[in-house]
Every structure is written in structure tokens, then in C-alpha cells.
Amino acid sequence: MGTARPGPSVTSRALAILGAIDERHPRQTLSELSERAGLPLSTTHRLVAELVAWGALERDADGRYVVGRRLWQLGTLAPVHRGLREIAVAPMQDLYAVTHENVHLAVRSDVAALYVERIYGASSVALVSRPGAKLPLHATGVGKVLLAHAPTDVIDRVLSNLTSVTRYTITESGRMARELAAIRRLGYAGTSEEMTLGTCSVAVPIRDDAGEVVASLGLVTRTVRRDLAKFVPALNVAAAAITRGLREEAAADAFRSTE
Amino acid sequence: MGTARPGPSVTSRALAILGAIDERHPRQTLSELSERAGLPLSTTHRLVAELVAWGALERDADGRYVVGRRLWQLGTLAPVHRGLREIAVAPMQDLYAVTHENVHLAVRSDVAALYVERIYGASSVALVSRPGAKLPLHATGVGKVLLAHAPTDVIDRVLSNLTSVTRYTITESGRMARELAAIRRLGYAGTSEEMTLGTCSVAVPIRDDAGEVVASLGLVTRTVRRDLAKFVPALNVAAAAITRGLREEAAADAFRSTE
Numbered sequence: 263m264g265t266a267r268p269g270p271s272v273t274s275r276a277l278a279i280l281g282a283i284d285e286r287h288p289r290q291t292l293s294e295l296s297e298r299a300g301l302p303l304s305t306t307h308r309l310v311a312e313l314v315a316w317g318a319l320e321r322d323a324d325g326r327y328v329v330g331r332r333l334w335q336l337g338t339l340a341p342v343h344r345g346l347r348e349i350a351v352a353p354m355q356d357l358y359a360v361t362h363e364n365v366h367l368a369v370r371s372d373v374a375a376l377y378v379e380r381i382y383g384a385s386s387v388a389l390v391s392r393p394g395a396k397l398p399l400h401a402t403g404v405g406k407v408l409l410a411h412a413p414t415d416v417i418d419r420v421l422s423n424l425t426s427v428t429r430y431t432i433t434e435s436g437r438m439a440r441e442l443a444a445i446r447r448l449g450y451a452g453t454s455e456e457m458t459l460g461t462c463s464v465a466v467p468i469r470d471d472a473g474e475v476v477a478s479l480g481l482v483t484r485t486v487r488r489d490l491a492k493f494v495p496a497l498n499v500a501a502a503a504i505t506r507g508l509r510e511e512a513a514a515d516a517f518r519s520t521e
Numbered sequence: 522m523g524t525a526r527p528g529p530s531v532t533s534r535a536l537a538i539l540g541a542i543d544e545r546h547p548r549q550t551l552s553e554l555s556e557r558a559g560l561p562l563s564t565t566h567r568l569v570a571e572l573v574a575w576g577a578l579e580r581d582a583d584g585r586y587v588v589g590r591r592l593w594q595l596g597t598l599a600p601v602h603r604g605l606r607e608i609a610v611a612p613m614q615d616l617y618a619v620t621h622e623n624v625h626l627a628v629r630s631d632v633a634a635l636y637v638e639r640i641y642g643a644s645s646v647a648l649v650s651r652p653g654a655k656l657p658l659h660a661t662g663v664g665k666v667l668l669a670h671a672p673t674d675v676i677d678r679v680l681s682n683l684t685s686v687t688r689y690t691i692t693e694s695g696r697m698a699r700e701l702a703a704i705r706r707l708g709y710a711g712t713s714e715e716m717t718l719g720t721c722s723v724a725v726p727i728r729d730d731a732g733e734v735v736a737s738l739g740l741v742t743r744t745v746r747r748d749l750a751k752f753v754p755a756l757n758v759a760a761a762a763i764t765r766g767l768r769e770e771a772a773a774d775a776f777r778s779t780e
Contacts, residue, residue, distance in 0.1 A: 272531035273568055277575045280595060288598045309532055316536045322600060329599035331630060336539060337596020338653030339547045340588035341581060355641065371590060394597030
């Protein structure tokens with residue numbers, strides 16, 4: 263480990279450059295990458311050239327660096343995207359065909375709702391969520407479902423930090439705790455302008471074969487909150503189809519591993 | 522460059538490990554990664570630990586390594602995914618609602634059709650294509666459109682290597698050259714069991730503001746070839762909506778860069 267440049271730190275420098283690109287900074291100049299990665303310009307230049315050669319980064323028409331096609335293709339192989347998403351898309355599509363509302367699929371990623379897939383059409387409301395985006399658990403329908411079924415320590419951490427997104431976001435921990443209990447009892451969660459003014463949401467849990475809540479399926483709509491419950495049966499039919507798909511995949515996996 | 526471990530090769534080793542994961546090998550043990558990356562087990566072990574710590578890789582329930590959530594999230598920021606896909610999804614959704622057939626969006630990636638997005642439902646036919654997948658240009662509807670509008674050197678390379686996928690794949694270069702001319706003249710491409718037995722496809726070009734063909738929009742269906750043309754008007758309406766979206770985005774970009 264006494265060599266001039268130990269391997270680990272070089273890898274972490276390359277990863278620091280990739281990490282400098284995020285949702286709010288999807289296009290970066292070389293000097294922006296250098297600054298955000300905390301690396302000298304010369305090091306950044308050299309590592310960026312390697313990342314471009316491999317296809318992890320590309321240059322756009324303005325010469326700024328963006329995520330490359332090869333990295334995107336590799337990302338599509340992630341199980342979070344592939345297994346659940348591929349099973350869920352057809353039931354989500356059916357739900358969209360019936361409701362014509364935005365249909366979402368999210369999983370919990372620590373204290374955030376990570377949006378895995380979204381189906382929407384020209385008549386659906388405009389949204390902040392998109393695949394790959396993370397939104398607060400306490401302000402979204404899918405997030406509340408995931409929070410209601412999260413381990414106690416996650417619930418505690420979220421309840422101790424209920425930030426306000428709109429003036430309707432629930433920021434009082436006692437009220438949110440009671441709402442989470444109601445979500446577990448009723449089997450669905452609703453929001454009313456808690457994430458975005460003018461939109462409401464309704465969501466149900468998706469369980470795996472063992473009954474664990476592994477994801478949440480939700481609709482975002484302009485419908486007022488008191489009418490949201492009408493969507494619950496349709497959501498539950500689609501959620502059941504996804505659970506069935508996960509069970510079949512688990513059975514196929516078990517079969518493969520005994521081959 | 523005389524140091525014991527020059528930086529570039531460490532980065533390329535980490536990238537070689539990521540590159541060992543692909544469509545056909547989405548889950549790998551440590552020794553498989555080591556073998557496919559051509560690296561000693563000890564080096565692989567150390568670099569994999571760093572990639573896991575960052576979130577580029579994860580371990581699945583069986584202990585095999587898979588692409589991690591962070592890498593997937595980063596991949597969703599790629600322009601190939603984000604710009605075109607986000608503009609295309611609503612028109613693709615509308616096309617699905619009308620046809621109930623698989624709707625595809627693909628771009629050319631050298632001599633392959635790279636599938637960027639796909640909309641489908643329970644009633645659509647099962648497919649080999651999925652976002653991130655690459656299929657041959659000469660055997661798919663979207664691929665033929667992209668090939669018909671590709672630079673001459675790309676056409677030459679593809680025509681000199683027309684591999685057979687099914688017994689209906691066009692493998693004779695003169696016939697394919699005539700078909701490409703017809704596609705440019707008629708404005709759409711069709712395939713009949715050339716990629717998968719039992720399915721046909723029809724596709725149209727998507728042009729950017731400058732009239733360049735930047736993508737192709739297609740349907741895959743069980744419909745027999747002679748009836749495929751009936752889908753062309755609907756495809757062209759959706760393609761026009763995508764072109765309009767690309768134009769608006771280009772205008773917004775131009776505005777942003779003068780701010």
C-alpha cells in the first residue's frame with residue numbers, strides 16, 4: 263500500500279467524477295466536474311477521458327459532459343429496474359388504460375421514495391416524479407405507504423424531520439403517526455396537495471410472496487381527496503397482478519438455482 | 522507515468538469489472554467477475570468492494586453481484602434516456618391507447634438499434650426488445666428505418682454482414698438495398714417475422730428540427746404484413762408530436778444558453 267498512487271483512491275476519484283453528475287447537475291463542464299468532485303483539473307481531465315472512452319460519459323453539443331449511453335444501458339440491468347419494473351409495466355399499463363391518470367411505481371430507498379416507473383399520457387397532470395427521482399416519504403402517496411410498512415427506526419427518523427413541501431404537507435409527527443396507523447388498517451394512503459399544489463395521490467402496497475411490502479403503486483390525479491378511495495379497487499387489482507408476477511419469478515429463480 | 526500503479530489502468534480495471542456485467546450476464550459471482558474482467562481475484566475483490574460502497578454494484582440474495590441502484594439512477598440522467606424518452610412517452614402512450622400494440626422507440630447505436638423506451642400492455646405480444654437492448658438494424662422495423670437514413674459507410678457495413686435471425690430475415694444485400702430505397706420513398710418500414718417468428722413490425726422515422734432522422738417509432742404486432750400500412754398514419758401523428766417536443770426543447774436550450 264506504499265505505492266505512489268494506491269488503486270482504491272484512483273477508483274474513488276473516477277467515482278467522484280460520476281457522482282458529480284446528479285438530477286440537478288445533469289450537464290457539467292470539465293471545470294464544474296473538477297470542482298464538484300474536489301479534484302485537480304488535470305486529474306479530472308485524465309479520468310474524464312477514460313470515462314468517455316468507456317462510454318460512461320459523453321459530450322453534448324455544447325461540449326458539456328453528460329451520462330453516456332453505455333452507463334445508461336448498464337443501469338437498465340439493475341434489479342431495481344429490471345425485475346420489478348418488467349413485471350409491473352403491463353399491470354400499470356392496464357391501470358392507466360382504465361383511469362387515464364399518472365401511474366407510479368416506487369420503492370423505499372432509506373428515507374425517500376425512489377420512483378422506478380411511471381406510466382402517463384397526454385391527459386395526465388404534469389409531475390415532479392420521474393423514474394430515478396427520489397421524493398420525501400411523508401409527502402407522497404406511494405411514500406406514505408412505504409413509510410407505514412418501514413422498520414420502526416426508519417419511521418422514527420422520518421417523523422423527527424417532517425419538512426414542509428407545500429402548505430398542506432403534514433409536519434406534525436403525532437398526526438403523521440396516526441395517519442400511518444390508518445394506512446396500515448385501511449390498506450391505502452392518500453395525499454392532498456402535500457407534494458404539489460393542485461394534485462392529489464392515492465397508493466396501495468405491493469407485497470412479495472412472503473407478504474412483505476416491497477413497493478408501492480399509486481395514482482396522481484387532480485381528483486379531490488374525498489373521491490380518491492374510488493381508485494383503490496383498481497389499484498389493488500393491479501398490485502395483485504404484480505405480486506403474482508413476483509411470485510412466479512421467485513419460483514423460476516428457485517427452479518434455476520436447483521438446476 | 523513511472524509510478525507503480527498509474528491511475529488510468531486502475532480506472533480501466535474498475536470499468537472492466539462493470540463491463541463484465543451485461544444483458545446475458547446480469548448476475549455474477551466474484552470469481553466470474555474476475556474471470557470476465559481478466560483481473561486477479563484479489564484486485565477484483567478490492568475494486569468490487571469500492572464499487573459496492575459507492576452503489577455501482579449490489580449483492581443479491583444469493584450473494585451474486587448485480588448493478589446497483591445508484592448506477593441505475595445515474596443512468597436515468599443520460600440524455601438518450603431523458604430528453605428523447607421524456608418527450609416521447611406521452612405520444613407513445615396515446616399510440617398505445619389507440620392500437621393496443623407494443624410501441625417502441627429506438628435510436629441507432631453504430632450498427633444496432635438501441636431500444637430507448639417501450640410501451641405495452643397485457644394484450645400486446647411478448648417481445649425480445651426492452652429498454653437498453655440492442656437488436657440488429659436489418660431485422661427490425663425501427664432498425665430498417667434507422668438504417669435507411671444512416672450514413673453510407675454504416676449502410677455498407679450492415680449490408681456486408683446480413684446475418685440470419687429467422688428464416689425470413691433478409692440476408693441478400695441487393696434486396697435489402699432496394700428495400701432501404703423504398704423505405705426512404707414511402708416513409709415507413711415493415712418486417713414480417715424477420716426478427717421473431719409470429720410477429721411483424723412497422724416503423725416510421727422521427728426527425729429533429731433540422732429534418733435529421735434521430736430516432737424511429739414502431740409497433741410490433743401479430744398483424745400480417747400486408748395490413749401493416751394501416752398503422753402508418755397513427756405512427757406519423759405520434760412521430761410529429763415527438764418532433765414538435767424536440768423542437769420546443771431545442772428552443773428552450775437555446776434560450777437557456779443565452780441567459
